[in-house]
Amino acid sequence: MSVKETASNWEPKILVFACNWCTYAGADLAGLSRLQYPPNIRILRVPCSGRVNPQFVLRAFQRGVDGVLVAGCHPGDCHYVTGNYFTRRRYLLMQRLLEYVGLDPERFQARWISGSEGPKFQEVVTKLTEDIKALGPNRKLRDAQ
Amino acid sequence: MAVTVEQVKEINPLVPIKAKVIKIVQETPDVKTFHITTMDDKKPFDPLPGQLGMLSLPAIGEAMFSVTNKGENHIEMAIKSVGKLTEALHEIEEGQEVGIRGPYGNGFPLDYFKGKDILFIGGGIGLAPVRSLIMECIRNRENYGKLSVVYGARSKADLCFKEDLFENWPKVPNMDVYVTIDREEEGWDGHVGFVPAYVEELAFNPQVTVLCGPPVMIKFTLPALQKMGFADQDIITTLEMRMKCGIGKCGRCNIGSCYVCLDGPVFTMEQLKKLPPEY
């Protein structure tokens, strides 16, 4: 992330926290099916969407990410039975908190994407990238360096 | 030219100079000795025995270590892996560039030792600061009386500076080395037992002693030394505290009104008795 960006060559950096069992498999499927999706996303595999601590999201914005997606199994399908129900509560709340402190609401998203939903993965990250491209680079919560 | 204490005071004392690690010796499973020289192969500074140096991998951190020996063109630091920086240091290879600044602290009172018999007592990594003095005494052998070293570690593998202990030092004229380990172990035919008891058993002629090791060793060795008749001003030890600046400004290494980085790390028992017991 030390690449210096200028207004003209700016491309958004989007971090996707993908649950190992569903969304990561979904992303994999999108790849195998040759579904094109923007190269702006970086996938960080987590054991469960419930593993994603609020600090992870904040740290991402601090270090210069323009958008964050937390994605996991659909409710009821969690590999650990109930992990994503906690995720749902946590991020319903945090999404509102981030909005409250001034982050553009588009920049933080959560989605349920199963292992068979390659096309959905493609669609979600494409839409997210477009939205964030329209917003421009994120300066909020970002550290100066 | 190697930097002296006086010169360090002229340059910005908080900014390290670049140096490189030219040799790494695995002393024990968790202790390595690092040989450090400047980029133009000089000593980064010329430490007195017992003085300290601030070594850094700037991206990880910076910490104070005692200089265990100095060579013609390098200094040596024996470092035990205990925290974030030391763990990272144990990962580096020869050729690694590091930051270094110093020398700091008072060092051992060499003049006081002149002509005297000296008993060195070390436990574990505690031999590191003491070794700088032992090496000085060996370099200028004629200035000092009889040298005796009592050194202990948990096991054979945990003994630091094995080459010195078993090869080099026993050959030095009028120098005795006594090594002990805490528990019996296969392949060890030396002494077994803790340092305090061993010191008592060996019964030395009280002149001056330098001891350094874990607090528990110091705690139990002191009564033995006092029994043997060592006076408080002849019992010398070095202390350890968390340090950041090394120049008596940042505050944390104080014991009473004394800053360990500046006024220490070498203290006599007489001095320590005047300080609050907070170390």
Next chain:
Amino acid sequence: MKIIAKERLPEVLQLLAKDYNVLVPAKFEGVTRFTPYSGDVELVLEENVLMPPKDIFFPQTEKMYKFKAKNKSLEIEELPVEKEEQLIFGIRSCDLKSLECLDQVFLTKGYVDHFYKDKRERTALIALSCVRPQEACFCHSMGVDPQNGVGADIQAYDLKEKIGFKAISEKGQEILEKISGLLAEEEVSIPSFGEFNLKADIEGVPEKLQGMFEHPIWADISRKCLNCGACTYVCPTCHCFDIDSEVRGEDGVKIRCWDSCMFGEYTQMAGGHNPRPTKKERVRNRFMHKLRYFPERYQMLLCTGCGRCVIKCPVNMDITAIIKKIKEAE
């Protein structure tokens, strides 16, 4: 004395701002501190500012040097030194005293702190006398004269409707000449200073503390302490710092930042041992440092009686009350 009407003070500041980065006591979002002067700052002249001027010389976060670490290689690069001349208007006697303490720490005992020295040398000081004590002030007890600061270049006097200026140093004389066009010569008398609400009898305390390291008083005093760093951060004399690095990829900056002896991590060693593990030891160290260790090392108290900690401590740890307890302790 050279005087000017108080409402015309901005003219003086405006003029000085041509040559200096002028820092003035001002209020922003309910917090008062020294702020670069501009026409729209809200000047605070009735009382001392909450945040002490120490951050002008010793910022809460300060870059020390840059480095680049890649594989085995390392580059260390010193940062360019700022050249800008600064001027503080309105520093009070207690805070001047704190600079005396900081000078001792950063400029003596063998090593000079270059970062501090540089800022100290390029900062001129115009002291402002106090008219009346605030409710938590006790500077007089700490040997400070609230109407005549020590170490300023110019002493300004708050004469209620007017402000008077008296040059103290040569540098002060030069500054005064720059603004002399705005000032008029007038015979004035300095208003008398009221009674202090808080007092502390420090006589004999450093000596008495010598024998009090193990005294039960510390367990008692420390019980209500939260071990937050509020007192140390608003204190004009507290000067402990930590050194840390900010690393992004290969590039890094070494920074130093305020630290507090109230925090556990302050003395925590890598191996796990902590010589000051609980709040009792930390509180003891803080007050011992102010009232005994510092006087022993530098022959002056590390408290100026500014009263900031008394006001800002969330649990009202009051150093004057602690001094009283020490005096009364058996």
Next chain:
Amino acid sequence: MKEITLQMQELARELLQKGEVNVVLGWEKGTFWYLSPPAFIDKPEDVERLVFDDYCHHNLSKYLMDYRYQDGKVAVFLKGCDSRAFNILLEDNQLEREKYVLIGIPCPGMKDQEKAKELGINGDIPLAKKCQDCKYPNPLVYDYFLGDKEAADEAAATREAKAIDYSDVEQIEKMTPDEKYDFWSSQYERCIRCYACRNVCPACNCRECIFDQSRTGWIGKANNTSENQFFALTRAMHVAGRCIECGECERACPMNIPIMLLNKKLIKDINQLFGEYDAGVKVDGVLPLGHFDKNDPEEFM
């Protein structure tokens, strides 16, 4: 309140004299008339230091953590909010109920210290903001209750029915994203990270806070708006659902940061999203973020 003070002293004396407790945690007069800091009384002859007046803001429950591993019992005076704090500490398994003798005091609301300082001893000093919103002025858990329980219950009933005033939160919600960000940045720009807010907070009861472990790398020592907001938001999320609205964080803050505006926002959203919930009212192991409902709102489809 004079009456309550006398009852406090009497009960404290009795508990200490009988040896039922080793120490009593209450309040005493501080440096100024508008300060009533915590007092720790361990001798019956010292009970006269205890007071209950308009400035007993301090939430004493947090101090009980210091006595967790000490032998003997501790008595503590609790207002409504303090009792909720005690419940949260029970909920978080930080305290054992039996170790503490709880003396409940119905609270008429504490007065604003800043206003008191400004208006003087004879001024008409308003209640602190946190107290104006209080729904539970009476202690919810206690072994002794000082004062008239019935009258207190009646007074409290009118408060419980009252809707909390979220207008301050709503005012921020109405801003544009940039206005919100500017507002919060200017607040947290002046944060000095003294951690008074955390140390005073009963919901901040981790054995070792991540902000005290710089080696983990979660936060640097550098003070800047980004790090300060990282701290503030992490803490807000961490106490979400456990904040008992005692407002101590905001009172303790030496830099006047409106910390409760973050906490109130989270409380408001929790109520809207997961149903009405008041932290520390019941100890039932059901915390909003430590618990779920399969029928929670679904926005992440």
